[in-house]
Amino acid sequence: EAGVVQSPRYKIIEKKQPVAFWCNPISGHNTLYWYLQNLGQGPELLIRYENEEAVDDSQLPKDRFSAERLKGVDSTLKIQPAELGDSAVYLCASSPGRNNEQFFGPGTRLTVL
Amino acid sequence: AQSVTQPDIHITVSEGASLELRCNYSYGATPYLFWYVQSPGQGLQLLLKYFSGDTLVQGIKGFEAEFKRSQSSFNLRKPSVHWSDAAEYFCAVDVALGTYKYIFGTGTRLKVLA
Known part of the structure; x- marks a missing residue:
């Protein structure tokens, strides 16, 4: 079974530029999460979807x-305009339902110059 | 406010030695507790979880964790560490019981010496 797919894996942009991250969850998983992980920190939830609804x-x-x-399948997270403080790893996770284990993708590492 | 504390930022152990990673939580009730591992370039992988019942839970890769209500702790242990265990370990609390809305600790980075 394929895992959660994220792209790109790395992204370097200049401040004030827009950027987008893409996530393809595990097939059949209705719940999708986006997390922000700063260096030396644990992930922090940004948004959770139940199917196509941001709950x-x-x-x-x-x-x-x-x-x-x-x-209710793929998801895109966008930042516009990006700031220096947005440099971090953006993680996507999915689960079969909100009361189930989350499966994480490898993340997108964003560097804002 | 709910919080998760992992007091050790870095831990170094020799291969074959035992390991204990500490996790303390602040929560008003008995929480759902989790340990995840994050290897470089990989997503977080669930090692084990505690919901209720037996306070000693077994996980994957030979890990176990013990829930101690009196100490608000959920420490992760492994009797013999392998070089492949080098990674970052995160403790997490589900603060909306059963909905997997996590609060993560800041992580403990494990280094294994050959």
Whole structure:
């Protein structure tokens, strides 16, 4: 069974530029999560989807961050414009349902110069 | 407020030695507790979890953890460490019981000496 796929794996951009991350969850997993992991820290939840509905986005900085999960499968997380402090690893995870184990992708490492 | 503390940022052990990674939590009730491992370039992988019942839980890769309510702890142990265990280990609490809304600790980076 294929795991959670994320792309790109690495991204370097200059500040004020836009950037987008893509996540393909495990087939059949209805719940999808985006996390932010700063260096030396544990992951922090940004947003959780149940199918195509964002059910928990309280930690998402909505002034510059946006996310979508069209058709309840793949998801995209966008930052516009990026700031230096956005440099981090962005993790995607999926689960069969909200009361089940999460499976994590390898993450996208973002560097903002 | 709920929190998870991993007091050891780095731990170094020799291959074959025993290992204990500490985790303390602050939560108003008995939480759901997890240990994850993150190898370089890999996603987080679940090692084990505790929901209720027997306070000693067995996980994958020879790991176990013991829930101690009186100490608000959930320490991870392995009797004999292998070089491949070198990674970062995260303790997590599910703060909305059963919904897997995690609060993660800051992690402990394990180095294994040959």
